[in-house]
Amino acid sequence: MMRRKPFLSAVRRTRAPAAPPARRGLRRSIAGALVLPVVVGGFALQAWGGRDGERMFHEVVARVATMGLDSLTDAQLYEKAARGLLAEIGDPYADLFSPEQLAAFSREALRNSYTGVGMQIGLIRDTATVMRVFVGSPAAQAGVRAGDRVIRVGGEGVTGIPLDQVTQRLLGTPGTSVEVQYHRPGTGPVQHTFVRERVKLPSVGYAVMLEDDIGYIPLDGFNDTSGEEVLRALVDLRKRGATSYVLDLRGNTGGSLDQAVRISGLFLRPGQQVLRADFRGAPDETYDARAQPVMPDAPLVVLTDGPSASASEIVAGALHDHDSADII
Template sequence: MTRNRKAALAAIVLVPLLASGFALQAKATRGGAQLLDQVLTFVALRYVDTLDAQQLYEKAARGLVKELNDPYTELFTPKQLEEFSRNTNGRYAGIGMEIVKVGDYVTVNKVFPNSPAEQGGVLEGDKIANIDTTNTRGFSTQQVQNKLLGPIGTPVNVQFLRVGVSQPVKLNFKRAEIHVPAVPFAMMLDERTGYVPLTRFSEQTTEDIANSVLALRKKGAKGVIIDLRGNPGGILEEAFSMSNLFLPKGKELLSVRGRGEFQKFVSQQDPLAPDVPLLVLVDGGSASASEIVAGALQDYDRAYVLGTTSFGKGLVQSVYNLDGGYALKITTGKWYTPSGRSIQKERKLNADGQFLEVQPDSLETDSVRKARPTYKSASGRTLYGGGGITPDMILAPDTLTSAEQTLRRALLPYFGKYQGHILAVAEDQKGKVRPDFVVNPAWREEVYRRLTADTVKIDKAVWDAGASDVDRFIEDRVAKVAFGDTLVLRRNLRIDNQLRRAVELMRKGTTQQEIFAAAAQEPVAKPAATRRSGN
């Protein structure tokens, strides 16, 4: 779907509201507006404290939005709109680094490829000490980010503290448009299975996926696992075009039903990879655009879906620009998969604006199964509606022991510091370990020492009881810092129940039909009793 079509959809949903709503409710609207103006006038003139009129109007607008009790409708300030656009589009003007707070300094966690930071020689683990003339010791990640971002082509000078280097490393950059990769890496898991993790749906997602699949095919991949776990969604048109990579031209991908409106979206091009077998991984963090892709591929029997039920965000939001640089993101419709499934799982907000979670759906009991609406795939397989994408094979994630859960609860208020000190310990091992390294207990003790010195109070007995979970966090971070994402994945494969099962299934067929036939012979999965990775 082109950007013009996307804009047209927003207009189609909005026009009936304007045409009929104001005509039918003009009198009520005038009365309501008069009431609001009177209240604002008396508060502005008579309230005991002096209040800014602009702030009063903004508070009134936010109150109206809050009363909708819709977790997806938001009023953006100009700054919030800028951040929303940056996160959605996956692009911004900066130098290309992912940063985290470690102790007194914001530290480089990742350097994006082909960015000014990579070209300038920035290393993961470098601490940001100065930006232009500002000493950034004690700054938050947001404060540092605000200093680093700016118009394309403008200069920014940064000083880094680097392990093993006595003097600050001074680097000069020109800000550039940064593309945050939707696919951080792609790799072969064995001689026939390609793996593509997709972290977001941004402006170049389809291109990233296409390039990854083609590269894996050249390396000998006979089938591809697409990992949508934890992918919160993003740009809907990218979900359509990504689905079209694997589905024939002319297939319905999605329908949207708004206020008196219905629109259907159909694949427009011949597929890039019409026959390559696909497995798709989803979980409770897979939402929105992720569910569009998983739902379409599942409905047409184009992919076999594994994992746990997805988040269940089957709503369409449109963003409307307002005066003063503000914007309103508002729910304008619901979307349905080609089989007619609404994926929306009802959620509301509490008084603090937090999600009131619903009980996750399960297919483990007959009563729950019978309560769900059922649909049919293209080949006649039974699919379940009622909230989220229900996988073809339900595989519960590996669980934590009670001691590990206790430690995680204790660390929760200090999780940023915890991650930061693990990163610092991992940086100390860079260049000292081999790919088959084993976590040294001394590394864990060093993390505890650093946390204690940083005023974090964790009972030593609780820490020791949950040591295995700490070791997994350390293992992941050392592997990433020393060898990159691919080694992290390979080492985690032995404890990632869902991915491991997908690899085993991919080995059992050379076509999508053979994969489905092999899966039909699999025993019904029960919740895993093994532990999960600490990543």
């Protein structure tokens, strides 16, 4: 934090002849409208426009670096400036990620691979609880089940701490070990030493046949293999007798744009437009279906809900616009 002196102490005041009482307030208001300084360490910097605005920015950074109460590196100053810029433009979809935040986004939003033990946890009351175990992961091989409650990680208790801190303790370098104690309802405490591995998060956890020859595919996210996973599920269900399909995008908050285009192309004909991106000051970009569709004429229903967003909306919208699916 910087100490900021009162506004008036940063503006040089000059003595002027006294104005009539009726006009003094008007003059004071005009002066206040014309003087718009940025107060840094007691120094006033006039607000500039155009190229002068760039000079003002660098002068503010320089003065904060030399006069600010807290000692910050240049990298920290520019990061804070960038975050402040994104906060001020009012775009709720613009954000700046640190390397740690980017890794978490890749793991949780894009659902790409990560290094850990292979269990998805959620906070129930104050305890990290296993919500899902990924097939073939160290957790699956150890027999971890959904509903197990994580009590200790690396010899330290984790009850009552934020979920992201529990997750960070489970993650690590491939080949390293971590001791985890969890409580299983009806069994009691269970302790196991896991060896961390690269865990691939599937987009399609399973695909099943419903009644009346309907194939059902739940798509949890859009990572770099989602298109291939949906394709495999469609081919497998067709071999098992499916003639119509349900693509479930409920709870799918999106991810890779390229995979959204590819999945849409499984049901669209080459050249049909999936998406047009409009830019200010740059040419528009269009994304069309490219490959031959796998299921161009099969009846298709796409399920969506409130959390369905981003890439999910692209797929649902494209299939709806080309009359290739009914959206529910």
